[in-house]
């Protein structure tokens with residue numbers, strides 16, 4: 265019997281996860297299909313019930329269900345509870361176990377690029393679902409201090425408690441006139457962007473939340489946006505001499521960790537990266553791989 269791994273979200277038709285996950289399954293000779301399931305919010309409980317079938321190995325969960333699905337699974341792990349969001353479900357012993365691999369995805373993408381988090385001053389732009397995973401990742405990685413800059417300041421305030429005892433978290437409006445934002449930018453060893461600005465088909469494809477003159481050599485910048493692979497923000501940071509990492513690295517690493525959990529096998533990372541870049545190129549959305 266061919267097993268299934270589902271991707272629950274809306275919209276999922278253009279997701280590139282099926283491309284690189286299927287390559288990973290095929291490369292290891294596993295008899296399984298990774299299937300996008302277009303799931304409106306009203307259909308989420310039924311989709312989660314379908315995951316209980318014997319042929320289902322588990323699922324990825326994406327926008328807009330990462331928070332809502334937490335209460336529909338049997339065993340969310342402490343990390344999923346802490347982040348308040350789930351992106352991976354594993355069916356084991358008849359139960360739906362859930363976790364959040366975005367946290368390790370951020371840390372691995374940074375580590376791959378030789379960027380350490382321990383002791384760093386971090387500026388996080390955005391305070392949505394992805395930002396929640398970033399705050400927990402910075403706490404786990406031992407960052408010294410984190411400032412969250414967001415368009416709606418109350419949304420940033422709501423994330424402060426995620427820093428726990430270990431990580432000091434401050435907030436500022438995402439407004440270039442804000443003194444707090446400029447100071448945080450000057451101090452930042454690492455800047456992480458988690459809004460859709462600069463994303464193809466997003467609210468503003470050409471926009472960068474921070475201009476090039478605010479970046480400097482010695483800084484590192486992770487843009488979670490991965491379409492296009494080189495975003496306006498990464499270009500601006502590059503021009504200033506900062507070290508940059510695109511969102512594709514995080515996407516593939518969170519997927520690779522999910523793959524480990526579903527299959528118990530070490531994922532073929534190089535093949536997954538190659539397939540992810542090919543998927544972006546096929547969609548006319550990416551740049552050529554280096």
Ligand code: NAP
Pocket residue numbers: 327366369389390391392393394395414415416419438458459460461463467468488489490511512514515516518
């Ligand atoms: P979300 O929950 O909808 O949060 C969106 C965030 O962006 C909020 O902070 C929102 O600010 C801000 N925002 C939206 N439009 C804006 C605009 N026009 N100007 C300024 N700020 C704006 O989304 P999410 O799930 O956190 O995802 C955010 C981004 O990360 C997306 O581009 C997504 O593709 C990317 N992402 C990448 C990965 C990866 O693996 N690489 C994983 C997850 C997400 P307000 O609070 O003011 O509304």
